[in-house]
Amino acid sequence: QVQLVESGLGLVQAGDSLRLSCAASGRTFSYYAVGWFRQAPGKEREFLAAISRSGDSTYYADSVKGRFTISRDNAKNTVFLQMDSLNPEDTAVYYCAARDIRKLDSGSSTTGWYNYWGQGTQVTVSS
Numbered sequence: 001q002v003q004l005v006e007s008g009l010g011l012v013q014a015g016d017s018l019r020l021s022c023a024a025s026g027r028t029f030s031y032y033a034v035g036w037f038r039q040a041p042g043k044e045r046e047f048l049a050a051i052s053r054s055g056d057s058t059y060y061a062d063s064v065k066g067r068f069t070i071s072r073d074n075a076k077n078t079v080f081l082q083m084d085s086l087n088p089e090d091t092a093v094y095y096c097a098a099r100d101i102r103k104l105d106s107g108s109s110t111t112g113w114y115n116y117w118g119q120g121t122q123v124t125v126s127s
Helices: none
Strands: 002-007 011-013 018-026 033-039 046-051 058-060 068-073 078-083 092-099 121-126
Touching: 002 092, 018 033, 018 092, 018 121, 033 068, 033 078, 046 068, 046 078, 058 068, 078 092
Parallel strands: 011 121
Antiparallel strands: 002 018, 018 078, 033 046, 033 092, 046 058, 068 078, 092 121
């Protein structure tokens, strides 16, 4: 099993950039593909980005493509989500999730594809 903990500065202003971290403990993190999701109040959990366990493949939601970047450092057991040009609509709880699988596939944008989830971290973007 793997345990995931998200972290990052919680309150930023519109136009700012922010990098979230997803730190893993437990089983070797390089066995896991990882995804980032977010959930705003009253809305469903939304897929943002995913990265294969080696980091050689990434996949983004159209809504964040070109603005968000996912990356990983397996030596540090951490996956990152770099978010640029933030706006108030990006306000949400952000989650990372993991699955013990080598490659991404079409299911990697769905919540049910992942086996493990972090507790989430609040990001608030003020106007």
